[in-house]
Amino acid sequence: MQPNQPIQTPQAPTPAAAPAPTPAAAPNTPKGATKFIDGKKVALITTGAILGIVAIAALIVLVINLINKPKTSDNPNENDNPGQTEVGTPEKVDLQLAVDQWLTTQTADNSGIIIYDIDNNEVVARHNESKQFTIDTIYQMFLAYEGYYRIDHSMLEGTAVYPIGEDFDGKPYTRKHCLDYMVRFSYAPCAASLINDIGFENLQAAYNERGFKDTIISQAISTPSDLLKLYQMYWKHKDLSKESWDKIQESMLNQVAGTKDFTYAQNWRMGMPSGFGTALVYNKVGMYGVDTTWLRFSDASFIVFPEVESNKDGEAKPARHFISVVLTTNTTPQEIVKLGRKVEEAVKKADNY
Numbered sequence: 233m234q235p236n237q238p239i240q241t242p243q244a245p246t247p248a249a250a251p252a253p254t255p256a257a258a259p260n261t262p263k264g265a266t267k268f269i270d271g272k273k274v275a276l277i278t279t280g281a282i283l284g285i286v287a288i289a290a291l292i293v294l295v296i297n298l299i300n301k302p303k304t305s306d307n308p309n310e311n312d313n314p315g316q317t318e319v320g321t322p323e324k325v326d327l328q329l330a331v332d333q334w335l336t337t338q339t340a341d342n343s344g345i346i347i348y349d350i351d352n353n354e355v356v357a358r359h360n361e362s363k364q365f366t367i368d369t370i371y372q373m374f375l376a377y378e379g380y381y382r383i384d385h386s387m388l389e390g391t392a393v394y395p396i397g398e399d400f401d402g403k404p405y406t407r408k409h410c411l412d413y414m415v416r417f418s419y420a421p422c423a424a425s426l427i428n429d430i431g432f433e434n435l436q437a438a439y440n441e442r443g444f445k446d447t448i449i450s451q452a453i454s455t456p457s458d459l460l461k462l463y464q465m466y467w468k469h470k471d472l473s474k475e476s477w478d479k480i481q482e483s484m485l486n487q488v489a490g491t492k493d494f495t496y497a498q499n500w501r502m503g504m505p506s507g508f509g510t511a512l513v514y515n516k517v518g519m520y521g522v523d524t525t526w527l528r529f530s531d532a533s534f535i536v537f538p539e540v541e542s543n544k545d546g547e548a549k550p551a552r553h554f555i556s557v558v559l560t561t562n563t564t565p566q567e568i569v570k571l572g573r574k575v576e577e578a579v580k581k582a583d584n585y
Contacts, residue, residue: 312474313467313553314481314512314536322550324349325582327357330574335359338567343560346456347575350467350553361456364446365559367530368518369418371452373462378438379411379426380476394425408479415483415516417500452518456557459532463555467534484514484534502565503531504556507572510580511537511552519565530559531568535575543585552579 327347335343344360355361382388390408398404399413407429410422427435432450439447444461447454469477487500505513515533519526533556540549556575558568 312469312477314514314534320550321351322552322583324352324354325356325552325579327575327578330578331357331359331571334571334574337570338563340562342562343558344456345559345571346460346555346557348460348464348555350555351550355460356554358456361460362446364453364455365530365561366518366520366528367452367454367459367532367559368520368528369420369423369452370459370516370518370530370532371449371454372414372418372423373459373466373516373532374439374447374449375423375426375430375435376411376415376480377462377465377472378430378435379407380473380480381471382430383408383411384471384473384476388429394422396421396425412479412483415480416487418517454559456559459557459559460555463532463534463557467553467555481514481534484516485512487515499565503529503568504533504535504558504572506565507569508535508576511535511576513572526562526564528561529563529565529568532557537579537583540583540585543583545584547584549583549585552583 331345331347335341341360344363344365345357346355346359346361347357348354349356379388383390388407390406392407394405394407394410396405399409403409405413405422405425407426410419410425413419414422414426436449439449442461442465444454444458447458465471466477466480472480487505500515500517503515503517505515513533513535515531518528518530520528535554535556537552539551543549554575558571560568
C-alpha cells in the first residue's frame with residue numbers, strides 16, 4: 233500500500249497496460265537546460281543586488297547632502313527676514329570673550345547680557361541672563377507684538393483713530409500708526425492708548441501662556457533671557473503677517489537720532505546701533521536718567537552682518553544674524569557703544585574682513 237492512499241477492497245488483477253511511449257525531446261533542446269534556467273535565476277539575483285547597492289548609495293548621497301545643506305527654518309515666514317543669504321550657514325563665532333573684555337572695564341556688576349546666534353541656534357555670550365532688570369520702554373515690544381497680532385487676527389481694527397492729537401506731519405494717530413511710533417520713538421501716548429485697548433492683565437496673561445516666567449509687563453521688569461525669547465518670536469513671526477513684520481523692521485531700523493523737539497536724551501540710536509559700522513542694527517532702547525546722569529540704559533536688538541563676497545582671503549562669507557540684549561543700571565550709552573564695537577570687531581576678525 234502506498235502512503236496517503238485510501239484503503240481499497242482487493243479486485244481481480246487487471247491486465248497490465250502497454251507502457252506509454254516517451255515523448256520525443258523537442259528538437260534543438262540544449263543539453264543542460266536545467267543549468268540554463270538556474271543561470272537565469274542567478275542573473276536576476278545579481279541584477280537585484282546591483283540595484284540594491286545603487287539604491288543604498290543614492291540614499292547615502294542624499295543623507296550627506298541633507299547634512300551639508302545650509303540650515304533653513306521650518307517657518308516659511310523667516311524668508312522675510314533681513315540679510316537672507318544663499319552662501320550657506322556661517323561658522324559659529326564665540327562672542328563671550330568680547331563680552332568678558334567689556335565687563336572688565338565696568339566699575340560694577342550692573343548689567344545683564346545675552347547674545348544669540350540665530351544662524352546656528354546658539355547663545356554665544358551671556359552674563360546675568362536670568363537677572364531681572366527694569367527695562368523702561370523696551371516693555372513696549374511686548375505690547376507691539378500683541379497689538380500687531382490682534383490686528384492681523386481681526387481682533388482689533390488697525391485704522392481706528394486715537395484722540396491723542398496729530399503727529400509731526402499733521403496726521404491723526406491710527407492704531408497702526410501708534411504701533412509704529414511706539415517702536416520708533418517710544419511714544420508714551422500711543423503706548424497708553426494700546427494698553428487701554430488690551431489691558432495690562434490680558435497682556436500679561438498672553439505672555440504667561442507663552443512661557444514668560446520672569447517678566448512683569450505692568451512694571452516694565454524682565455530678564456535678558458525673556459527678551460531673547462520675545463525677539464525669537466519676532467524673528468519667526470509665525471503669528472504675524474508679512475506686512476506687519478516689514479513695518480516692525482522698518483520702525484526698528486529707521487529711528488530718529490533726535491529731531492524737532494526731541495532732545496539728546498531721546499536719541500534712540502545712541503546705544504548698540506552707534507557701536508556698529510558694518511552691521512545693520514534693528515533696535516529698541518529703554519532709558520531713564522536725571523539731568524546728565526543715566527540711572528538705566530538698556531538695548532534689545534537684531535544685528536545683521538551683510539554677506540561678504542570676498543574677504544581678505546578671497547573667500548565668500550554668508551550673512552550673520554544675532555539677537556543682542558543688554559540691560560544695565562548706572563551705565564552710560566557710551567559704554568554700550570563700546571560693547572557694540574567689541575562685538576563687531578570679533579565678528580569681522582572671525583570672517584577675516
